[in-house]
Amino acid sequence: MSVTDEVDAHEFGGDPDGFERLWTPHRLAYVKSDKPAGESRGCPLCRKAEEDDRAALVVHRGEHCYVVLNLYPYNPGHLMVCPYRHVAMYTEITDAERDEMSVLTQRSMTLLERSSGPQGFNIGMNQGRVGGAGISAHLHQHIVPRWEGDANFLPIIGRTKALPELLDDTWQRLSAAFREDR
Missing domain, CATH: 3.30.428.10 (HIT-like)
Structure with a gap:
């Protein structure tokens, strides 16, 4: 576990779980463009x-x-x-x-x-x-x-x-x- 994961877990009231995190910020564009069913304009x-x-x-x-x-x-x-x-x-x-x-x-x-x-x-x-x-x-x-x-x-x-x-x-x-x- 990285130090930042341990600090983040404690900072937000949790216990470290032993898992490393794979951060994929490049996928944020897809996540943010996702609209509820029926709203297709923003859907990739x-x-x-x-x-x-x-x-x-x-x-x-x-x-x-x-x-x-x-x-x-x-x-x-x-x-x-x-x-x-x-x-x-x-x-x-x-x-x-x-x-x-x-x-x-x-x-x-x-x-x-x-x-x-x-x-x-x-x-x-x-x-x-x-x-x-x-x-x-x-x-x-x-x-x-x-x-x-x-x-x-x-x-x-x-x-x-x-x-x-x-x-x-x-x-x-x-x-x-x-x-x-x-």
Whole structure:
């Protein structure tokens, strides 16, 4: 535990818990722009749906959902499947949105397997702020490709995530894979 964590815990009436903290101030723009369901103007995922594909990192557009690279990826090829409609919870999507989200998740996994050979995947949705959603007002499903050793000492000890590919290079590779897989 760092000295600042211990001081902060005592200052705010708590006991040190032994956990280090990973501060990610670069994500504050997303957190602050998050609006309650129904207010889509400030939503970064709604904006991405309206922007140029390359600028927004959108690799594929379907009828009800689109596939976009995560701006802050855990691994190269970290994708998100998002409905166009500004809706917060999985229970609020239509059958068509649910079905297309599922199909695009499966298709994304297949194309990632072909293009970069991951050895596994993490697939999931964080629902609501307390459920861990960084953008809680707009539903999105994460697809994170995984490789043996991708969670090595560097992020744990060095507090650095090594990504071997630029986002634009990943966008070019995956958007081409979606175009070729019609």
